[in-house]
Amino acid sequence: MNYQELPAEEIVADKTSIPDIVIGRLPVYLRTLKLLHGHGQEVTSSQELGDLLGISSAQIRKDLSHFGEFGKQGTGYDIVYLCRQLEEILKVDCIWPVVLVGAGYLGHALASYNGFEQRGFRIIGVFDNDPKKIGEDLGHVVVQPSSEIAEVVQKYSCQIAIIAAPTDFAQEVANTLIAAGIQSILCYAPITLTVPKNIRVEYIDPVIHFQHMTFYLEKKCLEE
Amino acid sequence: MNYQELPAEEIVADKTSIPDIVIGRLPVYLRTLKLLHGHGQEVTSSQELGDLLGISSAQIRKDLSHFGEFGKQGTGYDIVYLCRQLEEILKVDCIWPVVLVGAGYLGHALASYNGFEQRGFRIIGVFDNDPKKIGEDLGHVVVQPSSEIAEVVQKYSCQIAIIAAPTDFAQEVANTLIAAGIQSILCYAPITLTVPKNIRVEYIDPVIHFQHMTFYLEKKCLEE
DNA sequence: ATCGCTTTGTGCTAAAATCCACAATTAAAT
């Protein structure tokens, strides 16, 4: 096949010209392509992908067209090739170091999850302030006191952090992380953080999803 | 103050006429209002709320205007009153039963989280297929075999489920849940589920967020 | 009372996102 082999810098003309919402869908495409590849499939189409994801084929084609021409008319997309291209675009053709703050139940779950590595991430440090938790062994890493955050972040040039600390400490933890040089934060605490505008924060809060769902459900509650 | 006291049915003319993206922001407003209330604040403005959330005040006002007039010119919004209204709109002025499938690290973290109840949800059943996990005590609930799902769902008229099972079983679990009568699923497995179109599924996958972040970061990886 | 400041709710405008539909191209079948 006559796929182009351009370096990522030439594929993307201008990062800021591509809608953020498009970038947000690329990881979903990548995840699904890898799943199909795991099933032994070699080629797919925007139609098939769209059906699997519940979105229109046109949207997938338009999204990809921001970065280049990856498909072939009449045939579709070579899955391995498209995966490689998406990994290059998203810069996940390597392993990014991530630090995790908070060694409660959630921190344990995240630290023991072994699905990060194959998708481009590795938790290289876990921090907590509770003396009882410090020194605890979480498989690949040992819980360290929060005072060590800056040192570890700088040693690994780490840019990504997870906050899995209690809500009351989340803002304080964010401040520490940002002071240490962290650029992007995934926050599990149910609070909107106040950060400088060059810092990216994303949130995971299951209750936000539940409360979105209940709007559309017939009310059948346990009690008042 | 002259706040109207209409029942929810009269506030919302037609559920389907309100953009879903608006509904998705209401839980964030509610979460932030409760935080302000916890700090002892009694009144806020769309300006203050927007600054805290990083969105425009006009958007907040427009969002709320779909449901009624909750503020007062010159003053802003009474926090307690607006919270009550949002809770009523989202139907979280009560406790919704939720079932959880998967008693691994993540399942444990979710089952032990004690922040659900005050926001309208309670995990009333945890299920797993691993015989070693069945019978395990997770604080408020005991792990049951997945064969019990339908019975528990029906007993509690439960409409919401969390999937925290391994990726390979997620679709099968979803099928079981839907057959049992579940209407909305929060899926932690990194896979897009195939479900009937009347079933709502939302996803939580931290790697999707990481891969979104890395697009904007300077590439500094650990290894190839 | 009146003034000055604040804030809401909303009509209208602007921007962004989605989708339609089709020429161009490929591959397989006849």
Next chain:
DNA sequence: ATTTAATTGTGGATTTTAGCACAAAGCGAT
């Protein structure tokens, strides 16, 4: 060779979302 069916990439229309800007209204100070 020719036909048939499939699929891409994209111009442009449509729909959706966000934002501006202002009249109306509330509050406190004088």
